[in-house]
Amino acid sequence: MAGRNVWGLKRLFLQMSCRRRNFEAFFRRCASTSSQVQENCKASLLKKLNAKIPEESDNVCIYRVPTKLRQVEAKAYDPSIVSIGPYHRGDQHLKEMEEVKLKFFQRVFKSRQEGEDELDRVISAMEKLEPRARSCYADDVKLKRDEFIEMMTIDGCFILQLLREVGGCSSSSLLQRWMLPTLRRDLIKLENQLPMIVLHKLLKLVYANSQCEYSILSLQDLALKFFNPLLQRNSHTNAAGAIVMNGACHFLDLFRSSIFSEIQDQDRKRQPHMIRSVTVLKEAGVVLEKSPNDRAFDVQSEGRFLKILPLHIDDHVGTLFRNMVVFEQCHKKCKPDATAYLFFFDGLVNSADDVEILHYKGIVHHSLGSNEEAANLVNKLCREVDWDGEESYLHKVVCEDIDVYFMSARTKLRGRLVHYYFSNWxxxxxxxxxxxxxxxxxxxxxxxxxxxxxxxxxxxxxxxxxxxxxxxxxxxxxxxxxxxxxxx
Incomplete structure (x- = not known):
């Protein structure tokens, strides 16, 4: 009996010893695993810490549209028929236009006796310009150097020849009537741009000795003459903004600068809120008038009189404004003038009734079928756009003039009476x-x-x-x- 008890104690002791060894081995493995994790994590972080991250170049001016803005209206940013630059190069629905681009390219060189020699000079110039042009794109361009040079040459020649033919130097048999309005919208989109330095160099090399009367026009004049129909304005450009526009980095920047060049010197302050709607302004006694001057997107106020330049609303204007706003959101060097104007107009228009009043006053004209569609388009332009109201050139009109007028007791009483007792007939x-x-x-x-x-x-x-x-x-x-x- 005693032997049996001794054997049981030995067996229990052996089991406890085995368990202790298993626990010690388990803790050693845990300690080893933890140490290995720390070493791997440290090695990975040191590698990332010492990695050379390319800094954004000061030349960057062509950006990808942020996802949240693209989700609102993707077709406003994606080209419809033609690809310019590397971002949409090779897209399936744009391949049909590649043949037309080649025909324009051939017109540039085949019509000249020294076409091949000129092409050599162009290729050599584009090769020297390639690093600087590549640095204008915010995203890393995957094209090889020869592919990038070929793209710049063909796309640049297509654009220049298109501008000259549309400008009247020669008639174009390569474009159908429906193509021209679509090309205007495609060539103004932010992701579909070619750096202006490339176009300037090509214009200097290819058309320097041209006998055409339009060869004396600068690239700036040709481009504005081409894009002015987007806002239904004449081809006259203000010389006062020539210095500002000469520094433009691509067509979108050029056209935007031509629109807001006359308000560059205006005082800018913080505008914490938008203006009230047309209906509320009218109830309070504010008189809306069509501005007599031709300064695009300039708004003036004199007492209770608010003067606004007429605006034509259609799909073209929607595309133009969306791309200008994205450019201002991404490019730190330009002031958010288009964004400020859009938020101003978005505050004015809250319903179809507001559009009807503005149309009756001669301030808004649209071709969208109904006032409700026009109101929806205006309200949709500012969706997902972040703006803190800083540097608004309209702060005087909104905050210092209209708000001061609204603060008077007489104006508040009038507004309540009209709103509750005389809102309609x-x-x-x-x-x-x-x-x-x-x-x-x-x-x-x-x-x-x-x-x-x-x-x-x-x-x-x-x-x-x-x-x-x-x-x-x-x-x-x-x-x-x-x-x-x-x-x-």
Whole structure:
């Protein structure tokens, strides 16, 4: 019996020893694993810490559209028929236009006796310009050097020849009528740009000795003449903004600078909120007028008069504004003037009624079928756009003029009266009818009081008061005239 107990104790001791060794081995493995994780993590972080991350070049001016903005209206940023630059190069739905681009490219060189020699000079110039042109794109361009040079040459020659032919130097048989408006929209989109330095170099090399009258026009003049129909404005360009526009980095920047060049020197301050809607402004007595000057997107206020330059709203304008806003959101060197104007107009237009009022005043013209569609387009332009109101050139109109006018007690009273009692003609008629009924009631009350005073001349006031109090408990009241007849 004792031997059996001894054997059981030995067995228990062996089991406990085995478990202790297993626990020690487990803890050693855990310690080893933890140490290995730390070493691997440290090695990875040191590698990333010492890695050379390419810094953004100062030349960057062509960006990819942020995803949140693209989700609102993708077709406003993606080219429809032609690809310019590397971002959309090779897209399946744009391949049909590649043949047309080659035909324009051939027109540039095949019509010249020294076409091959000129092509050599162009290739050599593009090779020297390639690093700088590549640095203009925010995203890493995957094209090889020879592919990038070929792209710059073909796309640049296509653009220049297109501008000259549309400008009137020669007639183009390569484009159908529907293509030209679509090309304007494609060539103004941010992701579909070629650096202006490339176009300037090609224009200097290829068209320097051209006998065409349009060869004397600068690239700036040709481009603005081509894009001006987007805003339905004439081809006249203001010389005051020539210096600003000469520093443009691509077509979108050039056209945007031509629009806002005349307001570059305006004072800019923080604008914490948007302007009130047209309906609210009208209720408060603000008079909306069409601006007599031709300064694009300039807004002026004089007292309670708000003067706005007419705006033509269509799909072209929507595409133009969206791309200008994205460029201002991405490019730190340009001021958010288009963004400020869009938020101003978005505040004005809250409904189809606001569009109708602006259309009646001659401020808004649209070709979208209905006022509701125009209102929806305007309100959709600012969706997902982040703007803190800094550097707004409209802060004086919104904050210092219109807001000050709204703060007066007279304006607030007028706004409430118009909003609740004269918002439309049916409510106004009801209000007038109610006032007229109240007027008649007052007349009737006055007549009744006059009759009562005649009775009170014979009876004292307290007698009349007691008679009125006990009237429900007494016999029917007999008129004064009938009482006199009965007494007689």
């Amino acid at each position: 049916t409510v106004g008629i009801s209000t007038v009818a109610g006032l007229f009924a109240l007027y008649l009631t007052l007349i009737q009350t006055g007549c009744s009081v006059a009759d009562a005073l005649e009775y009170m001349q014979e009876e004292s006031f307290w007698s009349y008061l007691s008679l009125s109090f006990f009237l429900p408990f007494s016999r029917p009241f007999m008129p004064l005239d009938q009482k006199n007849l009965n007494e007689e």
